[in-house]
Amino acid sequence: xxxxxxxxxxxxxxxxxxxxxxxxxxxxxxxxxxxxxxxxxxxxxxxxxxxxxxxxxxxxxxxxxxxxxxxxxxxxxxxxxxxxxxxxxxxxxxxxxxxxxxxxxxxxxxxxxxxxxxxxxxxxxxxxxxxxxxxxxxxxxxxxxxxxxxxxxxxxxxxxxxxxxxxxxxxxxxxxxxxxxxxxxxxxxxxxxxxxxxxxxxxxxxxxxxxxxxxxxxxxxxxxxxxxxxxxxxxxxxxxxxxxxxxxxxxxxxxxx
Amino acid sequence: xxxxxxxxxxxxxxxxxxxxxxxxxxxxxxxxxxxxxxxxxxxxxxxxxxxxxxxxxxxxxxxxxxxxxxxxxxxxxxxxxxxxxxxxxxxxxxxxxxxxxxxxxxxxxxxxxxxxxxxxxxxxxxxxxxxxxxxxxxxxxxxxxxxxxxxxxxxxxxxxxxxxxxxxxxxxxxxxxxxxxxxxxxxxxxxxxxxxxxxxxxxxxxxxxxxxxxxxxxxxxxxxxxxxxxxxxxxxxxxxxxxxxxxxxxxxxxxxxxxxxxxxxxxx
Numbered sequence: 001x002x003x004x005x006x007x008x009x010x011x012x013x014x015x016x017x018x019x020x021x022x023x024x025x026x027x028x029x030x031x032x033x034x035x036x037x038x039x040x041x042x043x044x045x046x047x048x049x050x051x052x053x054x055x056x057x058x059x060x061x062x063x064x065x066x067x068x069x070x071x072x073x074x075x076x077x078x079x080x081x082x083x084x085x086x087x088x089x090x091x092x093x094x095x096x097x098x099x100x101x102x103x104x105x106x107x108x109x110x111x112x113x114x115x116x117x118x119x120x121x122x123x124x125x126x127x128x129x130x131x132x133x134x135x136x137x138x139x140x141x142x143x144x145x146x147x148x149x150x151x152x153x154x155x156x157x158x159x160x161x162x163x164x165x166x167x168x169x170x171x172x173x174x175x176x177x178x179x180x181x182x183x184x185x186x187x188x189x190x191x192x193x194x195x196x197x198x199x200x201x202x203x204x205x206x207x208x209x210x211x212x213x214x215x216x217x218x219x220x221x222x223x224x225x226x227x228x229x230x231x232x233x234x235x236x237x238x239x240x241x242x243x244x245x246x247x248x249x250x251x252x253x254x255x256x257x
Numbered sequence: 258x259x260x261x262x263x264x265x266x267x268x269x270x271x272x273x274x275x276x277x278x279x280x281x282x283x284x285x286x287x288x289x290x291x292x293x294x295x296x297x298x299x300x301x302x303x304x305x306x307x308x309x310x311x312x313x314x315x316x317x318x319x320x321x322x323x324x325x326x327x328x329x330x331x332x333x334x335x336x337x338x339x340x341x342x343x344x345x346x347x348x349x350x351x352x353x354x355x356x357x358x359x360x361x362x363x364x365x366x367x368x369x370x371x372x373x374x375x376x377x378x379x380x381x382x383x384x385x386x387x388x389x390x391x392x393x394x395x396x397x398x399x400x401x402x403x404x405x406x407x408x409x410x411x412x413x414x415x416x417x418x419x420x421x422x423x424x425x426x427x428x429x430x431x432x433x434x435x436x437x438x439x440x441x442x443x444x445x446x447x448x449x450x451x452x453x454x455x456x457x458x459x460x461x462x463x464x465x466x467x468x469x470x471x472x473x474x475x476x477x478x479x480x481x482x483x484x485x486x487x488x489x490x491x492x493x494x495x496x497x498x499x500x501x502x503x504x505x506x507x508x509x510x511x512x513x514x515x516x517x518x519x520x521x522x523x524x525x
Binding site: 114115116119120121140154155157158159160188189191194195197198199200201202203204205206209210212213 | 379
């Protein structure tokens with residue numbers, strides 16, 4: 001029996017796509033032996049590893065408060081100043097997580113965050129699941145850096161947006177889902193879009209370098225036109241698009257079963 | 258036969274100025290590189306170096322540049338408010354053509370590779386021929402400082418987002434590979450200050466970007482052997498803090514002595 005590992009990447013609202021991919025794996029009778037996740041990928045991974053079915057996840061996300069309207073990054077920035085976003089996120093996560101620690105999970109999970117003090121990646125594998133997830137999703141501009149063991153953490157996306165390399169040795173078939181999709185459009189760049197382009201280029205280079213070092217058996221990089229990272233109101237649109245892409249993903253997986 | 262030397266200059270912003278202190282160290286040792294590469298501010302230093310300018314010439318260039326904001330460090334809010342970049346209208350390309358004595362790659366004293374990134378597809382672009390001024394303008398297009406460099410085909414941005422210290426571009430061109438990797442450090446930062454900083458969104462994004470570049474460098478180093486890797490901590494306010502160039506250079510004095518002995522050992 002081949003052991004499957006799944007790496008779920010960060011990408012805010014686009015992380016809803018992971019649900020469709022996990023469902024596709026279930027339909028093929030595949031249960032991963034290990035899951036890694038960054039940011040929204042870590043949240044989906046934690047829910048799945050805790051035993052929640054993809055259908056239940058989707059239903060829950062659709063009913064999430066604030067899940068109906070979209071919010072731009074500037075609005076989020078205004079809210080973070082009042083500390084509303086992190087509090088809401090923590091409360092919401094606490095409410096939906098059935099497992100409180102890594103040890104209670106059905107499937108081993110690795111959660112990635114970035115230490116702001118050392119600027120290095122940290123992989124959480126034990127202790128409080130909620131605290132690790134809060135670190136992993138602390139995207140600058142939306143959630144304050146989170147304190148853990150006297151160090152501050154921000155979103156794992158800064159150092160490992162699709163954390164496949166950290167589970168390479170723990171599975172035979174490695175599946176990675178990258179929903180980072182950060183490439184800006186090509187009209188005359190302004191400073192902001194140029195900075196977005198820098199960020200995108202760094203992420204893409206990092207992913208390709210990591211791929212050179214660890215073989216990924218199935219890599220999916222779905223794109224979602226017009227879905228910004230913080231546009232949680234577009235979760236349905238993301239999921240529908242992912243459903244269109246899933247048959248092809250299944251065909252690729254079938255070769256490994 | 259003596260060993261050949263290659264030097265890669267990193268430094269996405271003002272911290273890259275520290276590279277001049279290491280150019281001076283090599284001068285003092287009577288060593289000239291056989292090839293150099295650079296990106297960001299490192300591309301300016303590498304290009305000046307390959308064009309025959311000494312460290313003193315480079316400092317004279319900095320003295321001559323009339324930094325906006327005069328003697329005060331550049332405020333990040335000013336950067337945030339500028340549409341294309343704070344130094345955008347300075348005509349850098351033309352200026353560079355005037356200051357640097359050699360205009361085309363073919364005529365340089367030793368080979369030069371300048372790394373930029375393509376704004377449209379995010380790929381790494383290595384300039385090795387044509388106009389030095391154009392290559393430097395592309396390589397130093399640090400978003401927030403200069404607008405992306407526009408050509409007929411695409412726009413270029415500072416290459417430090419894809420290759421912060423472009424050592425791999427010259428690995429096969431030299432026996433001894435030396436990397437100058439300046440990074441901004443704030444030794445005195447307390448966690449409380451960090452969280453205060455992070456409330457202001459801009460530095461938090463910067464922190465995320467610095468972390469990403471650090472991860473990138475670590476990943477690249479896994480597949481490239483390097484003889485001398487010089488981590489160069491630079492204590493300045495931010496990457497736009499060009500006015501503190503003298504302080505940046507002075508702060509390297511002790512490190513430079515250590516660097517010299519490493520070079521002497523590697524070259525022997």
